[in-house]
Amino acid sequence: MSVFQAFKMAIKSILSNKLRSLLTMLGIIIGVTAVISLVALGQGATKSVTEQVRSLGTNLLTVNILGRGSANTMDAGEAAALGEEVEGIQYVAPANTQNATVKFGSSSESVSIVGTNADYAHVREYEVASGRFVAQIDLDVYQKVAVLGYTTATDLFGFADPVGEYVLIQGTRYKVVGVLAEKGSSMTGSNDEVVIIPETSFERLFKTKGVRTIYVQVETTEQMDAVVAGLEKSLSNRFRGNTSSYRVFNQSDALSALTSVSDTLTLALAGIAGISLLVGGIGIMNIMLVSVTERTREIGIRKAIGAKKRDILIQFLIEAIVLSGLGGLLGIGIGVGAAQGASSAFNMDIAFSANVILIAFAFSVGIGVAFGMFPANKAAKLKPIDALRFE
Amino acid sequence: MASKQRASSEALIRIRNLNKIYRMGGETLNALDNVSLTVNEGDFVAIVGPSGSGKSTLMNVIGCLDTPSSGEYWLDGEEISRLRENKLAEIRNRKIGFIFQGFNLLTKLTAIENVELPLVYRGVPAKQRRQQAIEALGKVGLADRVHHRPVELSGGQQQRVAIARALAGNPPILLADEPTGALDTKTGVEVMGFIRELNSLGHTIVLITHDPGISRQARRIVRIQDGRLNEEEAGPE
Known part of the structure; x- marks a missing residue:
């Protein structure tokens, strides 16, 4: 069975249960939205601080005479x-x-x-x-x-x-x-x-x-x-x-200090958002496990007519990946919108970086793989006679 | 070509001294007790027996859904009693067409998608798959119901979709487990007529039932009791 075929199956299965799929994705959507918008705000803060310090002049030293x-x-x-x-x-x-x-x-x-x-x-x-x-x-x-x-x-x-x-x-x-x-x-x-x-x-x-x-x-x-x-x-x-009678103040020191503060802030925000992404992943695993139990008979039928372990594994894994990936894409869209909304509502600076967006998407897909593996493996290991007998 | 010739010269199914032992707690249960059975190409064999006689176990072993504890099982010139699960899945896919009592169609898929499924797992390209599925649905007289879902079809039609699915991959053996069990008498007769017709077209059929009325339609009847097999006289030719 080709991967393309597995994708078609996964999308069909997701569409046949729209409400549940959406609720399953919600965790990932919220997680990615949080990552994208919070990091955008954090980086915006860094950027505006940097710009303000730069506006004082580049390569600037200030000497204060204390006397x-x-x-x-x-x-x-x-x-x-x-x-x-x-x-x-x-x-x-x-x-x-x-x-x-x-x-x-x-x-x-x-x-x-x-x-x-x-x-x-x-x-x-x-x-x-x-x-x-x-x-x-x-x-x-x-x-x-x-x-x-x-x-x-x-x-x-x-x-x-x-x-x-x-x-x-x-x-x-x-x-x-x-x-x-x-x-x-x-x-x-x-x-x-x-x-x-x-x-x-x-x-x-x-x-x-x-x-x-x-x-x-x-x-x-x-x-x-x-x-x-x-x-x-x-x-x-x-x-x-007398070294205490003067101070030489380096602009770039201040800049790097301020930047490191706001970078830490960004990292902390991303960490918190990352945790919600993890929780979203657990949500996906939970629903996939329920789905495997619910579809035991389907798995039995598929196995009886010749599906191998690998075919079932791929089917459920791809379903989890499509769910989390789709959630990631929606989260990116909503996150960009939310950040822009927040920036215009509260007059805050935002900065998007393609890297963060790519990483958030890759992370959500990765979560699909990590948390889809367990349910998919459970499905793949079912014995066809037991699965067929399941009511 | 060589394998084809060997298949026609040898029996399609050759079972020798097959045992299946279940251990439940301290007791052992011989679900199959030294069973031997030969099915030739073009045969129509009915395996009959009351519930608990071991006929489901036998059907699971013949259908490669389960492996025996000991003994030999040659299917289409291949010894398969010791094969691994993945290999068994491949053999189920290529050699056996299942017709279940409860139809066992996937309710979310349309008739044609159900029929295509074994071909999907065989890796047949989409175009050819579609063509073979339409052909199989045509054979069972459901060419006009291709895009219906199982819930939109009557019980008899659903069983015919299941038969089409069994036929689509052109397997050497059709394995029918109580094919009329979930149908009313009239549609049951229709489906049995259809299965007989398939046999006359050259398909080898193994039928499992507890109903003597159904088994009499087979050419050969094998009785199973307490895991032991007894050959009986053939039904009407």
Whole structure:
């Protein structure tokens, strides 16, 4: 008997008992649905976390100056000079941040003011929508110029073009020379509610000295570790070996930590869903065992007219596989639908991977084989005379 | 060709000193006690006996559904009393056409699918299978009932489907176990007439019954009592 023939028989038998077949498949359907949708949500979470961290900038290192004694900042010029001292640094942007009120005409906004240099735009991946960014010459001559974030610009100016206008920051007039393109928000809050001014002007405006944060962009990912080591060495020299007066924070470390958290989450979800798949498999075995008992006479007849052990085994095994495989396919369809429904209802990110879908399907078929084997073997081992006598 | 010739020169069924012993608790029961029987090609043998006489056991052994405890059983030139289950399944498939008392059709399949079934297990290609099944159904006069299910057929028609199934694979022996047992007298007579007709067409038939009225229609009657076989005079020629 060919396998094709066995498939035809299995499908006929499944169709002749639709309700029971559906109920049998339900366990597998729910299991696969759970696997597909939960993994899609988990991977979606991983993806959005990764994207958020990436949006801070790639190959980015952040140096936080904690200071030693009263010297709790670092001179901006010295900070910028780190770019020359350490090999492999592409951009260095010393930065100070302070919350302040920005006024234009009668409207005012409380935003964070960033005092920095020209590299800041590269490091934080800001695009200039109109006008220009802060330049080195602005720092050199203590220019009172400001670049507005997208949201700040629209809040203050509406649809009018702010470039060339003057705003008041803490009561001091600053000329708007540029507006940034929209960037969206990241873990660190909105990137668009910001006003960027030259670092030197910042120091004068807020009466501070030096910077507490230095953003460093490394040329290639491979150089990250070397640059971290280089930075630590030159910072250690500067702070006379006091390693607690600075922190070099590696973006990719944070990324891998966050990714491993959400990967663990995904794995846990998949594990729970896998258990329900296993329960579904046991359901199939249960029904197949009942089915074998119910069809003892049929098995007897088939054997009497020449079915071999193998033929009966294949018949019942394929029936179990078709049941679980069909359940798997339905589960994949429902799972994809459920994940999409959940993502639009709860505004969650989802990500489907062909691998997970294939594995879920293969697993459900595998469960059909594993849990179909016992009942099928039971059927195949029936003796024809006993089976024929069975009422 | 050679095997065909040998089959015609030798007896189709040759049973020598066959025993079948059941052990129940401490007691042993000789269901078949030193049975010998020869059936030639074209024979129409009736095996009669009351219930408990061992005729069902004999029929199971002849039909290769059960194996004897000792003795020889040659079927169509092959000694089969010691064969394994899979080999026996193959022999049932090729050499024996079963006609059961309770028809034993698969209720979920149509008439033609039932008739095709032995050919499916023989591995006959679909097209040829269909043709042979239609031919067999035509022989029993059910060419117009091909796609009916057993529940849509009368008892007599169901038994004719079962006969068609037995005929489809063209086996050398038809083994009928109380073929009229589940039928009323009139359809029983019809079915028996049909079986006689098959015999006159050259089919070898072994019939098992407890009904003397049925057994008299056979050409040869063999009586079984307490597991022992006695040959009787032939019925009407």
